Amino acid sequence: MLLPFTVHDRRRETAPGTSLGALADALSSELDPWLATPLPIPEVKARLTRAGGRCPVHGTPLEFDPWQPHRHRCEPCGTCYTDAVHHEWWAMGAQLFTAERTVHAAALFLLRGRPAHRDLAIGTLRDLAQRYRHWPNRDNVLGPTRPFFSTYLESIWLLNLCHALALLEAAGVHDSHDTVREQLLAPSSALIAGYHEGRSNRQVWNEVAVLSAWTLLGDRARVEARLSRPGSLESLMRHGLLADGTWYEGENYHQFAHRGLWYGVQLLAARGRPLDPVLDQRYHEGFVTPFAGLLPDETLPSRRDSQYAVSVRQWRWAEWCELGLAHRHDERLAAVLQRLYDGRAPQRETGRALSTADAERNRPAAALTRADCSWRALLMAAATPTPNGHWTPGSLVQPQQGLAVLRRAGEGHGERERVYVALDGGASAGGHGHPDRLHLTLQSNAARWLDDPGTGSYVDPTLHWYRSTLAHHAPLVNGASQQEGRVTLTAFEDRGGAGWVQKRAEELAPGVQATRTVVVCDGYLVDLLEWTAAEPVTLTLPVAAGDATNIATWRAAARAGAGGTEDGYDFLRQIEAAADAPNTITVAPHAAGDAHRAVPRAGVTAVYATSGEPCWWRALAPGAPGRSSHRRLFVDLHGTAGRIVGVWSWVPIAQVTLAPTGPVYATVTTPDGTMATHESAAHGWHIGLVARHARSSIDLERLPVDTHAGDARDTHDALSRHAAAPHAASALRAPLGATVDHVVSEGPLIRLGEAHYTPTEEPWGGDNRPTAEIRVGVTRDLLVVHLQVHTGHPPVVPEGGTATRMPDNLLDNERADVNADGVQVYVGMAGDPTGRWRAGVLAVPLQGHEGATVRLTSLVPGGPVPQARAIALTAGWELTMQWPRALLPALESGTVTFDVVVNERPPHRERRRGQLVLSGGGGFGYLRGDRHAPAHPLWLQLG
Numbered sequence: 001m002l003l004p005f006t007v008h009d010r011r012r013e014t015a016p017g018t019s020l021g022a023l024a025d026a027l028s029s030e031l032d033p034w035l036a037t038p039l040p041i042p043e044v045k046a047r048l049t050r051a052g053g054r055c056p057v058h059g060t061p062l063e064f065d066p067w068q069p070h071r072h073r074c075e076p077c078g079t080c081y082t083d084a085v086h087h088e089w090w091a092m093g094a095q096l097f098t099a100e101r102t103v104h105a106a107a108l109f110l111l112r113g114r115p116a117h118r119d120l121a122i123g124t125l126r127d128l129a130q131r132y133r134h135w136p137n138r139d140n141v142l143g144p145t146r147p148f149f150s151t152y153l154e155s156i157w158l159l160n161l162c163h164a165l166a167l168l169e170a171a172g173v174h175d176s177h178d179t180v181r182e183q184l185l186a187p188s189s190a191l192i193a194g195y196h197e198g199r200s201n202r203q204v205w206n207e208v209a210v211l212s213a214w215t216l217l218g219d220r221a222r223v224e225a226r227l228s229r230p231g232s233l234e235s236l237m238r239h240g241l242l243a244d245g246t247w248y249e250g251e252n253y254h255q256f257a258h259r260g261l262w263y264g265v266q267l268l269a270a271r272g273r274p275l276d277p278v279l280d281q282r283y284h285e286g287f288v289t290p291f292a293g294l295l296p297d298e299t300l301p302s303r304r305d306s307q308y309a310v311s312v313r314q315w316r317w318a319e320w321c322e323l324g325l326a327h328r329h330d331e332r333l334a335a336v337l338q339r340l341y342d343g344r345a346p347q348r349e350t351g352r353a354l355s356t357a358d359a360e361r362n363r364p365a366a367a368l369t370r371a372d373c374s375w376r377a378l379l380m381a382a383a384t385p386t387p388n389g390h391w392t393p394g395s396l397v398q399p400q401q402g403l404a405v406l407r408r409a410g411e412g413h414g415e416r417e418r419v420y421v422a423l424d425g426g427a428s429a430g431g432h433g434h435p436d437r438l439h440l441t442l443q444s445n446a447a448r449w450l451d452d453p454g455t456g457s458y459v460d461p462t463l464h465w466y467r468s469t470l471a472h473h474a475p476l477v478n479g480a481s482q483q484e485g486r487v488t489l490t491a492f493e494d495r496g497g498a499g500w501v502q503k504r505a506e507e508l509a510p511g512v513q514a515t516r517t518v519v520v521c522d523g524y525l526v527d528l529l530e531w532t533a534a535e536p537v538t539l540t541l542p543v544a545a546g547d548a549t550n551i552a553t554w555r556a557a558a559r560a561g562a563g564g565t566e567d568g569y570d571f572l573r574q575i576e577a578a579a580d581a582p583n584t585i586t587v588a589p590h591a592a593g594d595a596h597r598a599v600p601r602a603g604v605t606a607v608y609a610t611s612g613e614p615c616w617w618r619a620l621a622p623g624a625p626g627r628s629s630h631r632r633l634f635v636d637l638h639g640t641a642g643r644i645v646g647v648w649s650w651v652p653i654a655q656v657t658l659a660p661t662g663p664v665y666a667t668v669t670t671p672d673g674t675m676a677t678h679e680s681a682a683h684g685w686h687i688g689l690v691a692r693h694a695r696s697s698i699d700l701e702r703l704p705v706d707t708h709a710g711d712a713r714d715t716h717d718a719l720s721r722h723a724a725a726p727h728a729a730s731a732l733r734a735p736l737g738a739t740v741d742h743v744v745s746e747g748p749l750i751r752l753g754e755a756h757y758t759p760t761e762e763p764w765g766g767d768n769r770p771t772a773e774i775r776v777g778v779t780r781d782l783l784v785v786h787l788q789v790h791t792g793h794p795p796v797v798p799e800g801g802t803a804t805r806m807p808d809n810l811l812d813n814e815r816a817d818v819n820a821d822g823v824q825v826y827v828g829m830a831g832d833p834t835g836r837w838r839a840g841v842l843a844v845p846l847q848g849h850e851g852a853t854v855r856l857t858s859l860v861p862g863g864p865v866p867q868a869r870a871i872a873l874t875a876g877w878e879l880t881m882q883w884p885r886a887l888l889p890a891l892e893s894g895t896v897t898f899d900v901v902v903n904e905r906p907p908h909r910e911r912r913r914g915q916l917v918l919s920g921g922g923g924f925g926y927l928r929g930d931r932h933a934p935a936h937p938l939w940l941q942l943g
Contacts (some may be wrong), residue, residue, distance in 0.1 A: 002166045002212050004269040005379055007110065013383035014111050022371040023378050024111060027104050030353045035116045039098040039124050040066050042091035045135045048149045049811050050459045053089030055079065059460070060626050062086060064093040064354055064361065095147050096356035098124060099160035100374075106167035107375045118173055121164055126176045128161065129184035137761055139910050141812070142202065143195045143924050144761045146188070151195050152202035155209035156358045158188045159263060162212040181217055189213035194763065195924055196231060199239055201253040204260035205358075207233050211267060227273070233264045237279055242400045245285025249432045250304035250401070251293070252455070255320065258286045259358055262323060266380070287324030288332050292393050293403055296418035297446040298365070302454030303403070303424065305432040308624040309454075312336075313345045313365035315352050319373040322381040334389025343367050395494040397501070402426015402487065404501040406494055406520040419444045419650060421520050424452075424474070425487035425503040434467050435482035437505040438516040439474035440527060444650045448592035449604065450544065456625035459812040461565070465622050468568030470561075475516075475529060475541050477509035479569065480562035480861070483836070490515075491684055491702045497522060498698045500685050510836075512537060519678060519685055519700070523651035526666045526678050529644045536640055543633045543646070544606055546589035548616060553579035557617060563861025572619040573629070581616055584609040584658055587633060592624060608646035609658035612637050750774045752902065752916040758925040759914040767792070770904045772916050776940065783883040785825055785866075789902055789916075790876040795821035795845045796905045803852035806844075811911065814929035817857060819911045820844045821904060823879060824859065824930050827888060828897035830939055837897075839863040839888055842930050845870035845877045854879065859930050864888060897937035 014020045053062050055074035062072040062081065072086040073079070102124045109117035135146035143151030165180055193210045197203040207226075211233065214223045226232060240248055240257060247254040265275065265283060275283060291312070293301050299309045321337040324330065350372045351363040370377070370385065397404040403426065408419040422441040434455075442450040450473045455466045469476040476482055485507035492501050500519040508514050511534030519526040531539055557577035561567030587606040615636040620629050635644065643660040647653075647668060655669040666678040677688040687698040752772040757764040764770075772789045797820040800807030809816035822844035826837045840859030846852055847870075854868040864887035870879040888896075902916040915925050919936045 001170055001270050002163055002215065002263075003266050003379055007170055010379060011111050014378060018383070019370055019385055020378060020381060020383060022369075023373055024108065026371045027375065027378065028108055028112070028114075028117075031101060031104055031108065031117070031120070034101060035120060038127070039101050039120070040069065040094040041098060041124075041127055041131060042069070042094050042147075043134075044088055044091050045139075045146070046092035046095065046148045046153070047085070047088035047139070048141050048459060049085045049088070050457075050813070051083070051810065052085040054457065054460075055081070058626070059457070059462075061361065062089075064090065064097075064356065066094055066097050066354065069094065092148055092153060092359075093356045095157055096153070096160075096359050097354070098128075099157045099164075100355060100357040102164040103160050103167065103375050106164040106171075107378055109173075110167045110171040111378070113171075118168070118171070121168055122173065122175050125161060125164060125168075125180045125184070129176075129180045129182075132184050132187060137191065138908070138913075140761050141911070143197065144191050144759075146191070150202075151192055151197075152205045153359060154188060155192055155202075155205040158185070158192065159205065159209040159212055160357050161185075162209070162216055165216055166212075185213040185217055189217070193226075197924070198231075199236065199248070201240070201247060201249055201257035201260070203231075204233075204236055204240070204257050204264070207231075207236060208260055208264045208267065211264070215267070215271075223271075227268075233261075233268070234275075234279065237261060237264075237275075237283060241279075241282045241286060242398075243282065244398050244401065245282050245287075245289045246398060246401045247286070248400070250306065251290065251300055252304055252306035253432060254286070254290060255316075256358070256360075258283075259320075261286070262376075265327075284324070284328050284330070287320065287327070288330060289398075291332070291336050292396050293398075293405055293422075294393055295443055296420050297443070301403070301422070301441070302452040302624070303436075304434055305455045306452075307362055307454055308626075310362045311365040313340055313368065314363055315350045315366075315368055315372040315374075316360055318368045318370075319377045319381075322370070322373060322377045322386075325386050326380050326382050329386070331389040332391040334386045335391035336389075337386060338388045340368050341370075395499060397489065397492045398426070399489050400426060404489065404492055404503070406499045406501060406518070408520060408522065417444055417650065419520075421518060421525055423501045423503055423516060423518050424472075425489070425505060433484075434472065435469045435476075435484075436472040436474045437482055437485070437487055437508070438503060438514060438529070439472040440516070440518060441473070442525070442648055444604070447604075449589050449648070449650075451592040451624070453592075453622075453624040461813045462571070462622060462625075463813050464565040465568050465571040466625070468566055468571075470540070470542060470568030470572075471621070473542050473544075475508060475514055475531065475539055476567075477512050477533070477537050477539055478562060479538070479540070479560060479567055480509060480564070481566050481568065482508050483510075489703065491517070491700070493684075493700050494520075495698065495700070498687055498700060500700045502702070509533075509537065511535060512539075514539075517680075517685070519687070521668075521676065521687070523670070524647055524649040524653060524668055526668075527644075527646040527648065528665055530642075532641045534640070536638060538636050538638045539642060540634055540636050541644055543608055543635055544587045544589045545592060545630050545632050546587050546606075547618065547631065548578070548585040548633060549588050550582060550584075550586050551578045551580065551616060554618065555579050559617060559619065567861075571622055573621075574631075575619040576617060578616040581614050583614060583660075585616060590630065592627070592630070603652045604648075604650050605653070606646055606648045607656045607658060608635070608644060609660050610635060610637055611643040611660035612639055748775065748777075750776075750918065752918060755921060756916045756918065757914055757921040758917055758923060760911065760925050761913060764914070768913065770902070770914065770916060772902050774900055774918065776898070778885070781885055783827070783866075783885060783888060784880065785900070786878075786880045787823055787900070787902065788876070788878045789821070789823075789904075791821060791904050791906070792875050793906055794874055795847065795870075795872050795877045796907050797821065797844050797846060797855075801855070803846060803855060806855060806857065815842065815857060817842055817844045817855065818903060818929045819905055821877060823903065824901040824932060825881065826859070826897075826899045826901075826932060826934065826937070827883075827940075828934055828937060830895040830897055832897075836860075837863075837932075837934060839883065840930075840932075841865055841881070843868055843870075843879060843881065845872055845879055847872040857930075896940045897934060898940040899932065899934065899937045901932055 014024045058076045071080045105117040105121040141149045145154040247257040302308045318340045321333045324333045345365040345367045348366045350366045395406045406421045420443045424439040425437045469481040488504045490502045498521050502517040504515045514531040517528040554576040561569030618633050621632045645660045645665045647656045657667040664677045664679045669675045674691040684702040685700040689696045754764040770791045775786045798816040806816045827839040828837045842857040853870040866881040866883040868881045900918040903912045905912045
């Protein structure tokens with residue numbers, strides 16, 4: 001068994017007429033139509049493309065219908081699409097839908113004994129086993145897989161099938177199980193076991209799927225060895241779950257990772273290996289912590305890679321609570337579950353009948369009962385409903401996660417006002433974090449005044465907007481999204497009538513530090529941003545969605561970012577600058593999604609002022625995914641230091657006076673005549689109050705220095721690296737003053753092979769044996785890099801494009817040339833504390849296309865591009881690049897950081913198969929396009 005329950009007891013607890021019996025009845029009813037027809041098993045391998053599964057007009061996901069493999073409907077417009085790319089996307093949902101219904105059938109047969117359920121489960125397992133080798137392991141995105149395009153999806157699929165097999169065997173059924181083990185469990189688990197994703201949420205699923213399959217294969221030795229090795233399931237929990245129980249990659253990945261951990265914890269319990277008390281407490285808190293940061297409209301924060309405005313009134317969240325309460329009673333979970341079952345949400349289809357295992361599709365809020373859960377609750381939830389609990393989340397701080405929330409409640413606008421203020425800044429989230437340090441969120445009830453737009457499709461170009469600083473209410477420097485850096489929580493206190501949070505961000509850009517202080521009082525907040533820079537810079541702060549009421553004239557203007565799509569400026573339209581630039585503006589804000597309103601909500605205002613001469617500008621910016629564009633207001637300040645101070649009010653305020661130069665930054669007068677002055681103080685923050693000739697004050701304290709949140713960088717451990725970098729500490733000496741031909745023929749030779757290989761599907765070996773030789777050198781005027789690459793085939797490049805412009809990538813939002821035979825070369829400055837590359841280029845051999853032999857693309861905004869020439873060979877290619885030394889200031893120091901990544905794509909694939917990495921291979925390469933972190937660069941010493 002993979003689950004720790006007693007079959008006899010569970011049959012009694014789920015009998016007709018019991019609380020869980022209604023859930024069994026509902027699942028059985030949903031399964032009835034499939035008893036007369038086979039569950040869908042796609043002939044094709046699932047495929048990820050930019051267009052697949054999305055309406056080309058609205059950009060919204062097409063409905064998944066297991067009965068309609070070739071007709072895919074857009075709910076907003078009602079259009080049905082029949083393109084092959086939509087069918088290939090549908091195949092992913094169909095595989096997971098079928099795997100989950102197989103478990104439903106097996107569980108129902110175990111509990112109710114209906115032969116038709118047994119036959120459906122056995123027949124589906126047999127069919128899948130016979131077809132498994134039919135799907136090819138190629139053109140994948142996230143690791144090796146046959147039915148899907150990403151390993152973690154095969155892990156979810158395999159895990160469900162393992163549970164189906166285990167439940168059938170618990171019911172005494174063993175027909176065809178040897179076939180299922182040999183032709184499905186063994187090869188699929190072997191494929192997954194050979195791939196490791198470090199501390200990723202996806203690795204949780206990979207780990208649990210492998211352990212479950214090996215348990216059913218009876219391989220106790222391998223199971224024990226895997227449970228004890230570095231990167232084990234328990235190791236993932238210790239390193240992935242932070243002290244407060246949150247998953248380190250953020251809200252979007254918390255529930256997904258924790259659901260995978262739930263399977264693992266059940267497996268460990270079934271094997272008699274419960275968690276130790278410390279880890280068990282952290283795991284249990286993981287059930288509660290998503291609700292602690294819940295927004296006033298019962299949606300989850302859209303931080304990092306989260307989807308936008310996801311309601312917790314979905315059956316998955318109800319089941320989440322049920323499973324958490326089955327693990328341990330908790331008043332907080334009981335209170336949330338009572339709320340989800342209160343019947344206040346609309347009566348509508350919950351979506352469970354179309355669910356695709358654990359790869360969820362979020363749906364609108366719906367009224368829920370216990371009968372809306374899945375087979376997991378059927379087998380593991382408490383037999384009787386949990387008594388009602390009492391808990392209302394209040395203000396909170398999660399220093400490592402980076403979330404600090406101050407809440408207020410009161411009367412306003414004829415209704416109970418629930419206000420949510422949050423200041424961001426925490427761990428980088430393992431590649432899933434957005435550059436949004438010091439982002440400010442403000443929401444009152446359902447109105448989102450300062451909003452986080454979340455993340456759209458991972459394969460759409462708009463992903464670059466949502467992952468830009470400009471899309472958030474956070475500061476950026478010189479038109480570039482923030483770089484990663486340290487965040488320190490210096491203050492957090494809430495006394496009810498007043499509270500505050502303060503965070504300091506190091507290195508928003510090289511040499512730039514910023515501190516943001518947010519003080520929340522009854523009816524309003526004070527927002528203070530202070531920054532310093534080592535040299536003059538332009539700091540930009542997105543202020544609000546809306547307009548400045550005291551700026552009369554706007555003129556068309558140009559606003560360019562630093563040059564990368566990740567900066568967000570390419571997505572702005574109708575850019576205008578204020579003809580006159582007052583130091584203080586009054587903003588009429590619009591709530592997110594409500595930009596069509598002619599008049600903002602009465603009483604909600606914002607006032608902002610700057611310490612120096614500002615440039616106020618506005619633009620039409622993308623809305624949250626699936627929402628219309630809206631106008632946003634920005635301010636630029638130039639110099640080596642500055643302050644921006646503002647006051648937001650959600651109740652009528654009589655007067656606001658701002659003084660960015662201090663010492664009293666803001667004075668707020670309420671309609672009853674009470675005047676509050678706000679200023680920084682040695683102890684923290686001082687609020688002076690004058691009301692009807694009576695004086696008082698509130699003093700908010702800073703955190704002691706030794707309790708500050710420490711370095712919030714994502715510190716990847718050894719799980720993220722599976723091969724040492726062979727040249728990580730070596731120095732390459734090149735002959736100074738040699739001719740180019742001499743450099744090419746006499747420069748130091750470095751051979752790249754198996755130790756340098758990073759696969760995307762299959763490991764190095766067999767017919768997959770790319771190698772390369774690299775020579776590097778300098779003349780008096782040039783840095784020269786020469787490569788000879790051996791792939792076993794002529795170079796393959798994407799179709800279309802020109803000698804200077806690559807074609808569109810129809811697969812995802814990366815540059816098309818990453819899926820070609822080619823090379824990425826990077827040069828940095830030794831000793832640079834930022835670790836940034838100062839030059840980078842993506843080069844692909846074109847075989848004389850339009851008279852050119854190489855197509856070059858700079859990978860560093862404003863960075864130099866070399867001259868290059870290439871020769872196509874029958875079994876590979878050669879390429880020489882020459883950088884003028886005058887264009888590479890990094891060369892003046894005599895020592896540079898350096899790395900080379902060779903991409904290889906055979907003719908029968910549409911995505912690259914792997915990479916040869918000069919600084920060391922290992923692991924798997926995926927979803928990183930031409931981005932290459934300078935974690936282990938070589939040091940190139942110019943002799």
